[in-house]
Amino acid sequence: MRPMLATAADAPPAGPDWVHEVKWDGMRVLVDVRDGRLTVTSRTERDVTAAFPELDGIADTYDDLLLDGEVVALDEGLPSFHALTERMHVGERRRAETLARSRPVTLFVFDLLRLFGQDLTGQPWTARRRLLEELELDGPSWHVPQVHDDGEALLRVTADQGLEGVVSKRRSARYLPGRRSPDWRKVPHRRTYSVVVGGWRPEAGSGASSAGRLGAVLVGLPDGAGGWRYAGRVGSGLAGSAGVALLRRVRAAGAGSSPFVDEVPRVDADGTHWVEPRVVVEVRTLQLTSGHRLRQPTYLGVRSDLAPDDLQEVGDGG
Structure with missing residues (x-):
């Protein structure tokens, strides 16, 4: 049963x-x-x-x-x-x-x-x-x-x-x-957080990454020392025009390595395109765990009114 x-x-x-x-x-x-x-x-x-x-x-x-x-x-x-x-x-x-x-x-x-x-x-x-x-x-x-x-x-x-x-x-x-x-x-109770994008992954099965659709973004929260702590992978909410618009932004911020100060789990890092941490987005999540990971996050939109430095001033992206 x-x-x-x-x-x-x-x-x-x-x-x-x-x-x-x-x-x-x-x-x-x-x-x-x-x-x-x-x-x-x-x-x-x-x-x-x-x-x-x-x-x-x-x-x-x-x-x-x-x-x-x-x-x-x-x-x-x-x-x-x-x-x-x-x-x-x-x-x-x-x-x-x-x-x-x-x-x-x-x-x-x-x-x-x-x-x-x-x-x-x-x-x-x-x-x-x-x-x-x-x-x-x-x-x-x-x-x-x-x-x-x-x-x-x-x-x-x-x-x-x-x-x-x-x-x-x-x-x-x-x-x-x-x-x-x-x-x-x-x-x-789902809480919202402002987070910075540090990487993106193409949608599974969408072909070459240069022509693929956005499948998920890897995001981070301030670590309290001017860096970014990995907070998880966000895939929900990226369908349709929302994903197309965000992909355009993150592609323009390409970088050669992870911007996060801590190690990203291999299951998330594999296949990821790293970007400079300059795009701030809003996510809704069930919980921020004790390990500072977002649980069941959903993408809400780009926070064009916030810069990464604004999150560092807040201290937790909330």
Whole structure:
């Protein structure tokens, strides 16, 4: 089974028909318990049980249940996707147990899909939630977080606390495995940054670079010492005329080597045409990680009103 998915929205829906939850920055999983055996699967139905030994104890809670939730790694009290990447791809049990001591995870459970052999997906959210709360699933590494009636207030609070956003759910909604439904709506907090372009890559399969289309730009943020720290590769938002116009600008700024003070990962550097750091662009991103990398960035446009020196004065491109 694949989990139900939410559709994107600009704001949480209002009214008594809706309930609202914190959107956690983690890894979506289904947790299946049958006859004392635990199986954890990813959104793509990959078995990741070995990666999260902290969840073993859920198998001792009830004989038969299927839970939907998010595995989260906390860093100084806040969810950190960067920290989670150290855990989510580990397939060797002993290695996972070692990492669990230094980088533990928590499962936030938000839905109950089966209990004692009964399929609950056809029940409304309110019925599933009532049963989930009655189970009192509160262990050392798993927790059922609160839900809230006021989506706008929760959106403000999550923004203030640096959380990922809000998911709103229609109280009467059935659970639709593997489907994206308007009965679930997500409003993530995406921040914008002004960044400098340090390189560009042609679109894959577009032929020779001199005649190709723009596939992605490599961008940087000020390092605090007058240089540029690599912040990631931006490909989303470059289709059509936006990419054509930006490619014209960056081609005119060609350089022989990387302008970034730190090493660019080979997967990003290979095939890149380096440019002088003089074109400033605006990007929207889900998060700036602790390693100063943009997560899921989208290109918004050229900041012709800003020069690279303006970013150095700000200090962080924000």
